[in-house]
Amino acid sequence: MKKYIQSIVSFIFVFSMPFLLVEVTKAYNEPYNFLENPLVWVLILFFGLVVVFKEVLAVTAIKKAEKLQMEKDGVVPEKVDPWAAIKAIIQRWTNSKPIEQEGEIALDHNYDGIRELDNSLPPWWKYMFYASIVFAVVYLVRFEVLDGDNQIVEYEKAVAQAQAEINKFKKSSPDIIDLENVTLLTEASDLSRGKAVFNLNCASCHMADGGGSIGPNLTDENWILGGGIKNVFATVSNGGRDGKGMVAWKKILKPIDVQKVASYVLSLQGTTPAKAKAPQGEVWKEEAK
Structure with missing residues (x-):
């Protein structure tokens, strides 16, 4: 029963706190000015600390449950490699052989006792190479076959668009005076x-x-x-x-x-x-x- 009460209180707090923060910030013209409105930042920091504390407790509880399960299954927790998942990802993306298995890919070449390994290219390198080929084909078609705009043309178009927007703004703001629209005043x-x-x-x-x-x-x-x-x-x-x-x-x-x-x-x-x-x-x- 105690667990349910804690969960309900935690849910109400996490659910209602954002609405409280919104109402508090609406009461100020500059709600995020720490010097003028420290209460807003106190509430934000308090809310963040509560969420972090809750997540730490959740992770700790999960790890404790996993440890108890491993002990129940006869697995020694100290012998479990915590980096196993990361090592598996590295192995998948490098396709390298462990030192114990290097004999399987050793070539007959021997240079003063130094032997050569027949390592394959890492998958990440091959994928980047394939991606560069795709990019080169798209680039070739886009700019050579379809005659797309090069950097100079793109720059000139951007400058022309910016100038058009400036001229439009000047027309809508008659008080702006510059060399192009200045006139002689006689009043x-x-x-x-x-x-x-x-x-x-x-x-x-x-x-x-x-x-x-x-x-x-x-x-x-x-x-x-x-x-x-x-x-x-x-x-x-x-x-x-x-x-x-x-x-x-x-x-x-x-x-x-x-x-x-x-x-x-x-x-x-x-x-x-x-x-x-x-x-x-x-x-x-x-x-x-």
């Missing part, structure tokens, strides 16, 4: 924001009126890295010339702010700064579309 609110960003980050090198100081003059028609919204947007985002240009602002400014400051810079074209720096670069004219 007063956008230029006002661009001016604020310019005064905070750019005026120290280009002067507040864009006349230039450490950086070039932004009011003339000459550009070092090209004019127009796309070129200015790219220059602000990626920085100037290596080693002697401005830093890349894309890690500091949001793309929308880069667009606004680039639009503000272009709005300075034709103005008259107090101390204009000499032109640098080449005169840039936008190509007719």
Whole structure:
């Protein structure tokens, strides 16, 4: 009767514990954060320890029953090889002969007392060899006969698919600004924001009126890295010339702010700064579309 009671209690505990854990985890926003919710992990660990303890008892009971059965059958438990099953698997997959039976496969070849054994190939090696043949046939038919895509074509298709998904995402998210879809902003609110960003980050090198100081003059028609919204947007985002240009602002400014400051810079074209720096670069004219 005692065994039945223990089994019933064990079954109820193991059966109901997962439901309890589910209910507990549903009560927290981050149930698996140990620092905030240690109770969840205490219950999980307790449940795991109980299950492990139960399995250890079951294995111990099985071994004890097997030992009693062997003693009843007249088998000495100490003489039973616990690795017999594993050794049988190794023997089956290597097809090797025990040392006591090597005389059966010894060849007549004798080299200074060293004799050669006529061992057969292990089954695992033969199966792998057969599998490689099957793979080679499938590969030959797939890529040579049926003209399947090679690695380069697969890569190009994957890149094209990824680009298509990126373009689809950009269309569904109009707030994402990059070099492909950036446009010149002319609204007063956008230029006002661009001016604020310019005064905070750019005026120290280009002067507040864009006349230039450490950086070039932004009011003339000459550009070092090209004019127009796309070129200015790219220059602000990626920085100037290596080693002697401005830093890349894309890690500091949001793309929308880069667009606004680039639009503000272009709005300075034709103005008259107090101390204009000499032109640098080449005169840039936008190509007719």
